[in-house]
Amino acid sequence: MAWRSQSDSNEGLIQQLKENGIIKNEMVANAMKMTDRKLYCRVAYPYVDRPHSIGFSATISAPHMHAFALENLFDFIKPGCRILDVGSGSGFLTACFSRLIDAKSVNSNEKSLVIGIEHHPKLVEFSIGNLNSDDIKFIEEGKIKIIQGDGRLGCKEFAPYDCIHVGAAAADIPSELLNQLKPNGRLLCPVGLAGETQQMEQYDKTASGEIMKKTLMSVVYVPLTDLNE
Structure with missing residues (x-):
């Protein structure tokens, strides 16, 4: 996917993504509008639809890929849910997940949780700082844990x-992630070797525990690694 969207404001960027047909769901658009990219992407021009380095061999994905993930997982984001954001990086998408839960939980008292996991302590520190700059309640109220x-x-x-x-490419789909997926849940993961074109794959787990795989599109992501790689 390649798009040419850019603006001098976060709201303008999201509006362009809507006009280009990338964002179709208004609740997704609102979650991304409320999550100002400049707080998570410390570059001169944050409102451009492209990935940016955030250090330690990690990137913040292009906004159209964030939108794609939110739209793809939309029906699985609900009151009382638990979401795991692997390779959460800057914390941007983690915040969007939390805001979507809140938007869907107006008449619910169920406690939800978004877990962001990162391999490098500096990235953990970076994302927590970003989230606190955005909304101190994310961490303080236990909506998000990094x-x-x-x-x-x-x-x-x-x-x-x-x-x-x-949010990073696995050489093969990690079996432990499939094990931790709830029945009737969905896993979204880019799969393939570093430096090569990868495939965005969708894994749905049925009520009986069967895994249904669907290949969605070609992508290029940085590799999913641990601290020693």
Whole structure:
């Protein structure tokens, strides 16, 4: 996917993504409008539809890929859900997940949780700082937790998850992530070797635990690694 959207404001960027047909769901658009990209992307021109480096061999994905993930997982984001964001990086998409849950939970008291996992302690620190700059309630009220670890192993402590998003490419789909996916849940992950074209794959787990795989499109992501790689 390649798009030519840019603006001098976050709202303008999201509006262009809507006009280009990338964002179709108004709740997704609102979540992305409320999550100002400049707080998560410390570059001169944050409102351009392209990925940017955030250090430590990690990137913040292009806005159209964030929109794609939110739209793809939309039906699995609901009151009381648990979401795992593997390779959460800057924390941008993690914040959008939390805001979508809030938008869907207006008449619900169910407690939801979004877990972001990153392999490098500096990225954990970076994303927590970004989230606090955006809305101190994310962390203070326990809506979001950012942890350090090998994303390929997921986070058993808070499993199972209604949906799992992986923001870096795995050479093969990590079996532990599939194990931590709740029945009737969905996992979205780019799969393929580093430096090559990869495939965005969707894994749906049926009520009986069967895994249904669907290849969605070709992508290029940085590799999913641990601290020693």
